[in-house]
Amino acid sequence: MLTGGGVFALFQWAQKEYRAPGPLAERTVVVIEPGSGLQRIARQLSEAGILDRPEVFIAMLRYTGEYRDLKAGEYAFDPAVSPEAVTRKLVDNDVLSHAVTIPEGLTVYEIFDLLRQNTDLTGELPDGVVEGTLLPETYHFNRGESRADIVRRMQIALQAVVADLWENRSAGLPYATPEEALVLASIVEKETGVALERPHIAGVFVNRLNKGMRLQSDPTVVYALTSGQGPLGRELTRQDWKVDNPYNTYQNTGLPPGPIANPGRDAIAAAMNPMPTKDLYFVADGTGGHAFAETLKQHNRNVAAWRKAKSSGN
Template identity: 55%
Template sequence: MSTDKADPPVKRRRWVLPAAAFLLLLLALAGGGAWYGWQRYTGPGPLAADSQLVIARGSGVQAIARQLAGAGVVRSPYDLMLAAKLRESAQRLKAGEYAFTAGMSVQSVLDLLESGKTVVRRVTVPEGLTSRQILVLLEGEPGLAGTVDPVPADGTLLPETYHYSWGDSRAEIVARMQEAMRKALAELWPGRAAGLPVTTPEQAVTLASIIEKETAVASERPRVAGVFANRLRLGMKLQSDPTIIYALTGGKGPLDRPLTRADWKLDSPYNTYVADGLPPGPIANPGLASLKATLNPEAHKFLYFVADGSGGHAFAETLEAHNRNVAAWRKIRDEQGETAAQ
């Protein structure tokens, strides 16, 4: 008969109780760690104020994590690296410029980087700039890359507001401006008024560029267009000062002095005081309003206009009436000069 005896129940309980307590401790620690990790993942981040950062192309998850930690978007690069590994998003993070909001969580940061919803920038190109001036404007626009060569012909770019993202090329913006001008002409040309003195879309753009430079008052553009249409029909010279300025500067920018009598005699096909009809091409890039005015000018008998001192112009049907308007403008100009001198 065996002499082995089972352990007393009390002795077994002494062994089981410490083991159970240790297991509970491990579970508590694991639960606490999971809770802490979840808080680090979903809780508010350290960023105190909204901030924009550019994530460079080719950046890996480690580089991105260090950049965001250095900028105070996340507390530690390891928070973002571990979270990216667990959600298997390391290969889905996209480059670009992002807007990070104050207190953004690691979870929200990764959601944003995976979405590719980068900051949308915009550049507004004013009407009446030459293509060279537009390229200078784009050169100073942050976030755009590359250069544009050759310089696009004047009159081929439509001034508007264009949206872009960090890293887009200037050439791409210019191509969009060219396409916008082609599209605008294709839509406007069929609806032109009958009997216009311009016979091609290119001529329309040339005349529109002159109208654009002659007045900044939108309501006046159809009336100015009517004046030039009347002159062209009668075979009169356009006599537009902006065409002389373009001839003198080559479209590089504004003239840094007033025009002189010698300038009006300049031998250039762009000088409409000397040359008949339209100049060889546009002197600027006109906007939609000037294009519309050119193709649907106001019907009237005006042949002349001059500044009226209020930002607009005084119009006249006869040279005699025009000379009176000129005299009135010179008086206003002289008075304004005296007031400025005082």
């Protein structure tokens, strides 16, 4: 039978063990399932090599009462983590954070495909999500968060960005609502991957809209042909430009009826504050950017130069 002094010595030893570095040799991830009790958690941590004396962990948590505050979740433990540090993680719900990055310019269909493939997310995707209402960005989440929650966060983020940028838009834009600005932003997004070009391309489209010229944007034709369900998989032809579809800006004047993708903040900012320019045309320049022109004559020269560079493989 332990004397008072023996009990005190045992308690001191347990405290020392509780605070000492543990046996874990490498970073380890453990998922504590909902409903797990103290005994099950201690056994799981021991089997994962995080605790070498689970009985000390159990005894100290019962002594402090913190066993009531342990939370389920996915936890990452560093090498030599002490039982006390393990407790702090589980009590503070310091769970492992995951991230999903949504590239700019994807359609709702393509974004949903990315979310569907992410196995750290759960649940079904919502119905009725409109094109151009999701903000491409990196979103952090905890394992088990629902796909529908990520979609809602993307929608809220887009609304906040649009509200901010619309409030500070340029005067005299040829569209009256932020929804129309998003349509142009989506076209700008699909036309170039060069961030510095976006305001210039937006300026060209604004000029064309103001003059009643057709936008003649190839990405709108691609959207007309695919309905946003992935890339076309081939180059456009002159016959494609004749497709009878409201999204085809070679056949219809003005903006298409809705966005053709989900634009990022920079493209939205470009549509709200386009670059002042007299240019009415642009074409790929063979280097990843575009050559701009005020006149059709100059544009045709740029097109010829692009075709020559393309045929030579440059």
